[in-house]
Amino acid sequence: MDGKEPEMEFNLLDEPWIVVKTKANETKTWSILELFEHAHEAQDLAGELPTQDVAIMRLLLAIMHGAFVTDDIADSDDAINLWTDLWEQKQFPYDNIKAYLEPYHDRFWLFHPTQPFYQSAHIKKNMDAYKAAKGKKVSAEIKWKTVARLVGDLFQSDHAPRLFPARTREAQNRLTYAEAARWLLHLNGFDDDSAKMPTPKGVGYLGQLGILYAKGRNLFETLMLNFVLVDDRDEVFADNEEDSKAYWEKPICETIEREISQPRAQKDLLTMQSRRILLHREQGMVTGYLLTMGDYFAKDASLLNEVMTVWKSDDTRGFAPKRHQLEAQIWRDLSSLLGMKIKNDDNARQPGIIHWLQMLEDTTEKIRFDVNLFHICVTGASYSLKGAGWQIVDYIQDDLTINASLLAKMNEMWVQEIVGVLERTKEAVRRLGYFAADIDEVSGDSLQGSPSTKRREIVKLAQEEGYHHLDQAFQSWLLGVNPDKDELETRTAEWLLIAKKTLLRLAQEQLNQCSETALIGRIKEGGEQNAIKAFQEFQHHIKKALG
Incomplete structure (x- = not known):
C-alpha cells in the first residue's frame, strides 16, 4: 500500500449516509437503495437540520421521476394512474428503482477521479483559468476551506467562531464520508453569497425559496405526496423528454458561473447545481473543500416550474418565490400557503404541492386515497446582510395540519x-x-x-x-x-x-x-x-x- 486514498470511494447507492427515524423511534443510517427498499418502515428523514432533509428529499424525488415517469405518461389522467398504482402498493417497487439506478452507479461515487457526486473534479484548474483570465495571481497551492464552513449547524467564518457550536474541537475539522455527503447537498442548495470566486448571483437556489412540503404517516408516504407529476395547469412535467435529465444522467459541467434557463423537467430542477464543490479527504475523513459559483437563473427568469415554494406577486416576473419569515408562524400566511386571494388582491398563485394535494383529494373515490389529514411543513434558511453578502443566521421550520377535505375544490x-x-x-x-x-x-x-x-x-x-x-x-x-x-x-x-x-x-x-x-x-x-x-x-x- 502506498498510503494514498483509493480513486473511487464511498458510493452513495450502496453506503449508508441518509439518517432516518424508524417506526420504533430508532435512528438508522441507510444508503439510497436501502432507503427505497425500506422507506415504508421509517417515520421520516432525521438529518442534522430540516433544510438538510429537504435537500436529500429532493434528490430522492429526482430518482423517483427518473425511475417511474415514462413516455406513457402523456396527460394528467396517466399521471394520476401512475401515482395511484405506486400509492396502493404501500411501498416502493424496489426492483424498478434498482434497475433505473444501475446504469448510473459510477456517477454516485462521493470520491472519483473525474466525476465525484455533486462535485467538480477539476475545480482548482478551472478556478486558476478564471483568475488568469481576470489578470489575477494564480497560486500552485490549494487553499482548502475548513469543513467548519461546510457544516450547516456550525456555520461560522474562519475568524469568528460561533458560540456553543454543535461540534467541538477536532470534530469541527473532520467529517465522516456520510456526514460530508449530507452537508454537500445542503451546501449546494443553501450556501450563502458571502465572498467567494466568482461573486455569487445570490444564495443557493433552495435558499431563495419559501420551501413547503407534505409529510405522510411514513417516509414512503412523504415521498409519494411530494412526487408531483403535473403543473398548476394540470399538464405533465417533461421528465421523459430527451433533453430532460437529472444530474447523473448528463455530462458533468465544469464551467464556473453559468446562467441557465429553468428546466421544465422536475428531475433536472430537483438536482440543480447552484455551486461547484470539491471535497478533500485525508485518512478516511473529509477535512476541507473548494467552492465556486455554479448554475443560476437570470433575475427576471420565471421560476414557475418549482412546486415546493410559496409565491408573491412580482412586477417583473408576475410571481416570484416568497421566503418564509423567521418569526412568523406558518398559519399567519395561510393565504400564500394555499394560494388564495385576499380582499381585493387578484395576485395569488397556488404552490405546486398544494395544487397536487388538492388534485389527489378531488379524485379520492377513483383512487381510494386514504389520507384524511394533510401535514404541511415549511422550512428554509434565514439570511442576514453582513459585510459584502448575505450569510445564514438561522433556520426556519414550522408545520400545520389541516383536514384533507379543506383542499377539495x-x-x-x-x-x-x-x-x-x-x-x-x-x-x-x-x-x-x-x-x-x-x-x-x-x-x-x-x-x-x-x-x-x-x-x-x-x-x-x-x-x-x-x-x-x-x-x-x-x-x-x-x-x-x-x-x-x-x-x-x-x-x-x-x-x-x-x-x-x-x-x-x-x-x-x-x-x-x-x-x-x-x-x-x-x-x-x-x-x-x-x-x-x-x-x-x-x-x-x-x-x-x-x-
Whole structure:
C-alpha cells in the first residue's frame, strides 16, 4: 500500500449516509437503495437540520421521476394512474428503482477521479483559468476551506467562531464520508453569497425559496405526496423528454458561473447545481473543500416550474418565490400557503404541492386515497446582510395540519372564509401592539430615548406575544375543522371568539400591571389619555375587527 486514498470511494447507492427515524423511534443510517427498499418502515428523514432533509428529499424525488415517469405518461389522467398504482402498493417497487439506478452507479461515487457526486473534479484548474483570465495571481497551492464552513449547524467564518457550536474541537475539522455527503447537498442548495470566486448571483437556489412540503404517516408516504407529476395547469412535467435529465444522467459541467434557463423537467430542477464543490479527504475523513459559483437563473427568469415554494406577486416576473419569515408562524400566511386571494388582491398563485394535494383529494373515490389529514411543513434558511453578502443566521421550520377535505375544490369557500378571519385576526393583533405602546406612553417612560423607535419595538414585541398565545389555539381549531360535517358560519365564529378572548385577556393583564402614573394619565394633543381610556379604545377596535 502506498498510503494514498483509493480513486473511487464511498458510493452513495450502496453506503449508508441518509439518517432516518424508524417506526420504533430508532435512528438508522441507510444508503439510497436501502432507503427505497425500506422507506415504508421509517417515520421520516432525521438529518442534522430540516433544510438538510429537504435537500436529500429532493434528490430522492429526482430518482423517483427518473425511475417511474415514462413516455406513457402523456396527460394528467396517466399521471394520476401512475401515482395511484405506486400509492396502493404501500411501498416502493424496489426492483424498478434498482434497475433505473444501475446504469448510473459510477456517477454516485462521493470520491472519483473525474466525476465525484455533486462535485467538480477539476475545480482548482478551472478556478486558476478564471483568475488568469481576470489578470489575477494564480497560486500552485490549494487553499482548502475548513469543513467548519461546510457544516450547516456550525456555520461560522474562519475568524469568528460561533458560540456553543454543535461540534467541538477536532470534530469541527473532520467529517465522516456520510456526514460530508449530507452537508454537500445542503451546501449546494443553501450556501450563502458571502465572498467567494466568482461573486455569487445570490444564495443557493433552495435558499431563495419559501420551501413547503407534505409529510405522510411514513417516509414512503412523504415521498409519494411530494412526487408531483403535473403543473398548476394540470399538464405533465417533461421528465421523459430527451433533453430532460437529472444530474447523473448528463455530462458533468465544469464551467464556473453559468446562467441557465429553468428546466421544465422536475428531475433536472430537483438536482440543480447552484455551486461547484470539491471535497478533500485525508485518512478516511473529509477535512476541507473548494467552492465556486455554479448554475443560476437570470433575475427576471420565471421560476414557475418549482412546486415546493410559496409565491408573491412580482412586477417583473408576475410571481416570484416568497421566503418564509423567521418569526412568523406558518398559519399567519395561510393565504400564500394555499394560494388564495385576499380582499381585493387578484395576485395569488397556488404552490405546486398544494395544487397536487388538492388534485389527489378531488379524485379520492377513483383512487381510494386514504389520507384524511394533510401535514404541511415549511422550512428554509434565514439570511442576514453582513459585510459584502448575505450569510445564514438561522433556520426556519414550522408545520400545520389541516383536514384533507379543506383542499377539495368544492370547499374553496371554506378556505376563503378562513383566510378572511385570519386577516381580521391580524388586525386585532395589530391593535394589541398599539395598545401596549399607548400604555407605555402614558406611563411616561417613552420620554427617554427616541419615542418613535421605542414605540415600534413595543408594538412588535406585543404583537409577537399575541401571536405566540394564538399559535396553538389556531392550530388546534384548524385541525378540528371538517367541511364535510361542520357549519361554516359556526366554525368561523368559534375562532373569532377564541381570538377575541385571548387578546382581551392579554390586554387586561397589561392593564392590571400598569403603574399609577399610567392610570392617571397625561394631557396629549386632542385631550387626556390614560391606561383605562387606552383599554376602552382597544376593546372598541377588537369588537370591530372580530365581532
